[in-house]
Amino acid sequence: MSGEITSGASRKNSNRVVVAVCLAFFTGMVGMAYAAVPLYKMFCQVTGYGGTTQRAEKQYAGRVLDRDITVRFDANTNGIPWQFEPVARSVTIKIGETTQAHYSATNKFDRPITGRASFNVQPEMAGAYFNKVECFCFTDTTLKPGETLDMPVVFYVDPDIVNVPELKDLKTITLSYTMFPVEKKQPVASSAPAAGSSNNKVPDSEASLGG
Template sequence: MNRQVVTDPTKKNTNRIVAGVCIAFFGGMIGMAYAAVPLYAMFCQATGYGGTTQRAEKQYAGRVLDRDITVRFDANIAGVPWQFQPVARSIVIKVGETAQAHYTATNKFDRPVTGRATFNVQPELAGPYFNKVECFCFTDTTLKPGETLDMPVVFYVDPDIVNAPELKDVKTITLSYTMFPVEKNKPVASSVPVERNKTKVTEASLGG
């Protein structure tokens, strides 16, 4: 005797609802993942968390201390076909003194490429005290094939750093940049790991 299977329409509708909720949840999680990156960057820049430097609203600290501090410069690339490096590896400035350093970038690709720099400092706790007045990292940079660009950064170390117990003995701060491709440049840069430039740079003092 043949048996006929009868499908419950209520159960079928329930399955559709569950499947729809799962798809919506999955899509929402993907959207949150993409949104988390810029939101995290904004949080770090506002608080100095993770060694993120501050964007200064004024060009000067207001006072300069009779205390030297060495600022070292680091450059890395993550997917951009550029040669990216600091002009000088380090400078010595006074705490509170406004100084200027320079990086250079050369596009080694056969078409224009747009890059964007992320940044932080070491030690991480110094992030809130490292103030950048002007920086190439504030905007995207587009280089034509073979073009070389001078990329200055103007900064000062907030004198209040000497009042932080955990930083009172800090004598060196390292400012590090990593250059990434802007989305429209894919597939030039997809999933290429961070690489450190190995070009030797002659150490020299920079103008303040």
């Protein structure tokens, strides 16, 4: 009888261990999932994976190859009532040459709209060698109704791209931007009256209704 009791207790302890291990594993996987987002973004920025371009701190002043490459410009909108497009559809430059391109955005809505652009490069491997010196991407931009804004991007293609077997014969790179809306949170008014103000002040909503 005592042996059965001991066996039952052992099974319960084993079950507790299994449950504890499973919970620890699940918690660890959740933590890794959250950590993976910034790590993946960092990985893309360093390697150019997924068409992520590189950010240059200053204008390139190194070697320029006697070889042309064409950069095509693409523009898309996602849920924002803007007309967003490149001023020129493409430009042909020397590899290593710094150049400037322009995009144009016009707010077609009847109220101010804030937008933000994301980007990528095709082919994806070229992202590691496409360096932007100046760019409007990931910057919140607010346009008034009917307002048009010139949005420049300054870039160069790293000459090391010709040392990559898969890219050595590359003739064209596509830089693509997608503009989407950014909702601005309205500041919450304080419920406490300002010093020296009257507590009998009519709320704005009532005043407007009363003429």
